[in-house]
Amino acid sequence: xxxxDVAVILIRTMIMFVVVYAATRFMGKRQLGQLExxxxxxxxxxxxxxxxxxxxxxxxxxxxxxxxxxxxCGEILISGAALKSKRFHDFLWGKPNMLVESGKINLRExxxxxxxxxxxxxxxxKKNIFDLADVKYAVFETDGTISAxxxxxxxxxxxxxxxxxxxx
Amino acid sequence: xxxxxxxxxxxxxxVGGAIWNCSxxxxxxVELTFMLKKANTYEDVEAVINKWVQEERYTHMALRHSEVDxxxxxxxxxxxxxxxxEEFDAAKNRVIWRLERIQAMEQIRWGTVF
Numbered sequence: 556x557x558x559x560d561v562a563v564i565l566i567r568t569m570i571m572f573v574v575v576y577a578a579t580r581f582m583g584k585r586q587l588g589q590l591e592x593x594x595x596x597x598x599x600x601x602x603x604x605x606x607x608x609x610x611x612x613x614x615x616x617x618x619x620x621x622x623x624x625x626x627x628c629g630e631i632l633i634s635g636a637a638l639k640s641k642r643f644h645d646f647l648w649g650k651p652n653m654l655v656e657s658g659k660i661n662l663r664e665x666x667x668x669x670x671x672x673x674x675x676x677x678x679x680x681k682k683n684i685f686d687l688a689d690v691k692y693a694v695f696e697t698d699g700t701i702s703a704x705x706x707x708x709x710x711x712x713x714x715x716x717x718x719x720x721x722x723x
Numbered sequence: 724x725x726x727x728x729x730x731x732x733x734x735x736x737x738v739g740g741a742i743w744n745c746s747x748x749x750x751x752x753v754e755l756t757f758m759l760k761k762a763n764t765y766e767d768v769e770a771v772i773n774k775w776v777q778e779e780r781y782t783h784m785a786l787r788h789s790e791v792d793x794x795x796x797x798x799x800x801x802x803x804x805x806x807x808x809e810e811f812d813a814a815k816n817r818v819i820w821r822l823e824r825i826q827a828m829e830q831i832r833w834g835t836v837f
Contacts, residue, residue, distance in 0.1 A: 581726070613788040625737060631730035 563612050571605045574620060578627040591648045591698055597630045648697045655693035658706065668695045679703060744785055745829050751778055752826035756819050765805055772798045786825060794821050 578601065582594075601623050608619040637644040652664045654675060665675065675693065678701040684690060691706040758771045775798060782791045797818045804810035828835055 615784050615786065615788070617784055621737060621741075624733060628730040628734040628737075631726050632734070635724075635727040635730075 560612060564609060567612070567616055568609055570616065571609060571619060571623075574623060575601060575605050578623060582627060582630055593633060593647060594630065597626050601626055651697055652695040653692060654695050654701065655687065655690045655703075657692075658688045658690055660687070664695070670695065670701075675701065745831075747781075748785065748829040749826050752822045756822050759815050759819055759822075762815065765802065768798070768802050768805070772802075790821070790825060794818060794825075797821065 604622045605619050608614045608616045637647050652668045654664050682703050684703055689706050690703055692704045694702050696702055762768050801814035804814050
């Protein structure tokens with residue numbers, strides 16, 4: 556690899572970095588953990604496509620730029636359409652699944668979501684919920700997280716007491 | 724709404740650019756193939772090379788560099804074999820095949836998509 560090759564790679568890297576950065580900003584990205592499925596796919600594809608002309612200078616730079624721009628535009632149009640149409644939104648990203656209702660586990664929804672009881676228990680423990688009876692609703696969200704609403708939200712004093720117990 | 728409009732415009736520009744690229748590569752390949760098939764003298768082949776070199780800035784942006792360099796190399800090879808008709812025809816056919824391959828690769832077909 557000669558000096559010219561290194562210079563070309565440097566310039567291409569700078570161009571690609573600016574384009575991908577601008578594309579991500581233009582899309583208005585949320586944090587990685589909050590990405591919907593299509594957004595995650597776009598992010599992964601962009602990363603791979605942008606890298607191709609950087610690793611092989613025989614590949615024209617436009618071979619990386621065009622797909623990145625296309626994915627960006629496609630994602631913006633799809634997410635715009637999903638905002639306008641609830642049906643399209645549900646088709647694209649699915650609906651949240653109610654896993655627990657008033658302390659009772661909905662096994663059918665659990666199976667449909669391909670979540671085991673252990674995984675559900677683990678997700679609830681991470682939210683400091685140790686008794687299923689305390690759960691009013693546990694929802695498997697479309698971004699893959701499980702959110703829970705307590706039957707009786709803990710009073711603030713109890714939360715402070717918990718914090719004190721943790722610290723002592 | 725503004726982002727969606729900008730995205731749509733960009734998309735249309737890219738689609739338009741892709742169609743124009745197909746057409747330009749097609750026309751260029753057809754013209755060079757025609758010139759090459761008629762070429763019998765040093766000046767004829769040189770005219771093909773000059774035409775190809777003129778397009779080099781565009782072809783290097785739109786095509787794989789190895790493809791472009793191979794065709795350039797094959798054209799100069801054809802010049803070397805001007806005195807030997809068989810070798811000259813073989814060299815010309817090789818270039819014509821490469822040009823037709825480039826043309827085919829830029830078209831939307833089952834083979835190119837899959």
